[in-house]
Amino acid sequence: MAMANLEMAPVQRDMLAIFRRKRLTAISVPVVIFAYLTYIFIAFDVAGLASRARMDNVGVLLSDFWSYKTHVTRDNRSGDVSVAIEGENKGTYPAGKLPDWVSQSEGQTLIDLGQGHRVVFQGLRADYTLPDYGVIGLALAGGKVQLTTPDGAVPDWINASDTRVTVKTAQGRLSFTRSRTEVFRYQAGWELFFFTLDSPFHGKSITSLAAMALWGDRVDPLRSNLGYMVSEFWTNKMWRHGDVVWALFETVLMAFLGTMGAAIVALPLAFLAARNFTSFGVVRQAMRRVFDFVRGVDGLIWTIILSRAFGPGPMTGALAILVTDTGSFGKMFSEALENVDERQIEGVGSTGANSLQRARFGVFPQIIPILLSQVLYYLESNTRSATVIGAIVGGGIGLLLTQAIITQKDWEEVSYYIVLIILMVMAMDSLSGWLRSKLIGKRG
């Protein structure tokens, strides 16, 4: 027994030491990560984020994603009343064709906000009737805005000063200043998505549109109703569907040209960088350094340099992707070439094939599946890159997205673009997966 214990002792000691070490790593890794995250928490000022975050913007964003607002505006200097969707010129209702919740008679404008909420504009007065509250009266007197409430008190949903009074309720919003009186009404949906107000097809139901397209009389004698509808939709001034589709196409074009161009450029260069095809060490090393350099410089810098030479547009974006990916493809292709099976090349060579034929029949059949799957993977990932690069070079959907976000008002357009971008990337993902399975068969 004593002998056995003596022999066990060193093994036991080693085991215990290993356990101790493992336990130490098991504790130290989370501690290091935690320490790093704490440092980041302070460095990124995450605590201060709560105060800087503008939660009212979240509200604007969320409500714009599923609803739109219509402005009813009275110019208090000229007395003109206009009704416009999102307050835009393009969405202004023509006089005499106001929506059914706005009615005008003898200088009086009656706005029905639903649920019993009503606003009446009359002269330099506006009266807001709330069902369980009473009438809020606003008037301009002596250059000042005067507010009267049923009980004389000012609740917190009314923001009042001498120059501006704003009333916010669940049904809408009324603001009154010296120069204008304005009512916002919020409604669900993306208004004018199909046809704008000036289109003859606006406000028709799907069934009546279908009837018009199939057997209705021609609205425009020169063309069929269906063709007219498509063109009205395509040239919709609010949503610009035609431009958006072009932008999406441009983004895919950038990704396609860039990826395929990079593969075409990188393939011959990869032979120069592969050990088994280039015996000159200097050439090989130089080629590899070129690939490393191009990859290291990175898409951002290439994009900036190239956009100086070629100006904004999709060609610049495609070239930026091309240059960056030439580095990545060159590296991957040369690695694939170094891993080819020499026996197959020898076999082809033994039948008297020259070097070009050896490459065609000995090398390509081995590497084509690998190259294709890498290229197709990059095609999908570059569709996403092309969105960002488009924002820098000024082309494609990336440009439209940044423009819509910078104006900070048309969030429904932003959400439209986001949905389209995600659909585009998913479509490219399935397309590249489908092509891969068609061209090289399902593997793994």
Place this chain on the structure above:
Amino acid sequence: MADMTAPMAPVDTIARAYLADVRRKRMYGGILLVLFIAMMASGFRLANERNAGGFWDGLPQIFDFPSEVVSEAWEKAALLPALFVKFSPSLIETVNIAAVSTMIGALLAVLLALVSTRGLARWPALIGLFRRAMDGMRAMPEIVIALVLIYILGGGPVPAMIAIAFHTAGALGKLFSEVAENADLKPVEGLSSVGAGWLQRMWLGVIPQVAPNWISYGLLRFEINIRASAILGFVGSGGIGYDLKLAMQWGQGRYDQVVAIFILLFATIVFFDQISGYLRNRLSKGQSNGHG
């Protein structure tokens, strides 16, 4: 009977069938090639037409901007070291954004991968749901999330960090799940036979098997995320990308700053590529030793 006759078919029939097959394959290949070339050519022409400057006009000018920038920086070469110091905080911020987003994204990806892998999932009925969620996260370009978050949270590194982490979680989740699918289930069964819960089975039975591959993918993602964090800085805010944008907007007179940022960015990318490549090599070697 059919099996018996097949080997007895005359040689020339086989040869004819073979040649016809080869011809058909060549024809398909040829058609695909022609189609591809036509798409490339028309795509090139279209992109060229819609570009502000044409390809052939721009080609001779390609070195104008780099030479202009370099010559100005050359005159002010003495200032470069000071500029390196000046921009190093934002460089560190860029690297930090990449590191944190890779870490958070990888943690989320681990959870997503484990609940969406057949044989391991906690709720097998929800595998499809989690996979679609990952597809959606992967499809969302970082710039979309970053720009929306900048509107809400204001500038700074946090929007970029969340955006990259979100995309990383989807991208890594898919790769992690593919690795976990190939994991040996015997340790998991053994653990469940002694009454281990789901978390214990994953932590002790699955994670040790897949950790080297997962870490390797995570490092690769870190390389990608450094680039993404620089480019997001340029489009949105935060990090060295933003400094680059400011210097570019200023234009002539600040090209020394542009060059300093280019050099810093290049050095950083190469540095982290090398480190990550070395670590990934060691991980894959250690693994093959372990198996051999």
